[in-house]
Amino acid sequence: MNYKSIKDPIEVTYTVERSKFIGNIAKVNSIDEAQKFVKEISKRYNNATHNCWAYKVHEEGREISNYSDNNEPSGTAGKPIYGVIEKFGLSNVALVVTRYFGGVKLGIRGLIDAYSKTSEEVVKASKVVTYEKTFIYEAKCDYSNFSFIQNLMQKQNNFKITKQKFSDEVYFIFEISENNKDVVLSLLKNKVYNLNFVGNSEGIL
Missing domain, CATH: 3.30.230.30 (Impact, N-terminal domain)
Incomplete structure (x- = not known):
């Protein structure tokens, strides 16, 4: 909302x-x-x-x-x-x-x-601003897929990576708006693994 x-x-x-x-x-x-x-x-x-x-x-x-x-x-x-x-x-x-x-x-x-x-x-x-509910997830992916995810972040509104850690794989936490959640999760479906919902927050549009 x-x-x-x-x-x-x-x-x-x-x-x-x-x-x-x-x-x-x-x-x-x-x-x-x-x-x-x-x-x-x-x-x-x-x-x-x-x-x-x-x-x-x-x-x-x-x-x-x-x-x-x-x-x-x-x-x-x-x-x-x-x-x-x-x-x-x-x-x-x-x-x-x-x-x-x-x-x-x-x-x-x-x-x-x-x-x-x-x-x-x-x-x-x-300063009057518009807030919206956001969803926070953690996930892992291969290096080959991380560039796709970074490009996706630039193209999709209200989708941002808030933390990332590089080892033999990429671990990252991302935040996504309620309105955009289903679209982005669908696009990430075959690109990430160990996808877990962390919690909700609130973002400024």
Whole structure:
């Protein structure tokens, strides 16, 4: 399954009517990771007026999301933050917007706009990438077949050798995208031996 998320965590600051809003975003792979990120940012800014948040993750084949206004008026913070996650089509992501009250009340509309704007700014400042599930295999082959495999790697998308060891034969580990797996394994069928599935990972398209 392919999905869009961010590459690296990032922070931005946005000011409205002397209230300072700090947006933090990170890629997460589970509810636990999302909650841990929210706690981490809330602890970092534990003297702030509010730490509002939203997350969306795919876990065990389900899409799970949650958000919180953290004592801002209902619907003015968590939901707008989550709305930005949806607007940009992101998944496996957590976003926290911290507010330091500046003495001027923003009103319902003003709060919604401020939390939305901060969330948009932090997403725009981050690098949005597409992730996909990859499969890792190990195999052995003769030297005569290894050049074929190297050429195949150059021609096929999302197929890369991550480790190789040369002795009287070639031992190598390769990673392949879910979309390309069946094609490449079929092409390798008569070129390798001792082919074993190692596990799954996640790659950037």
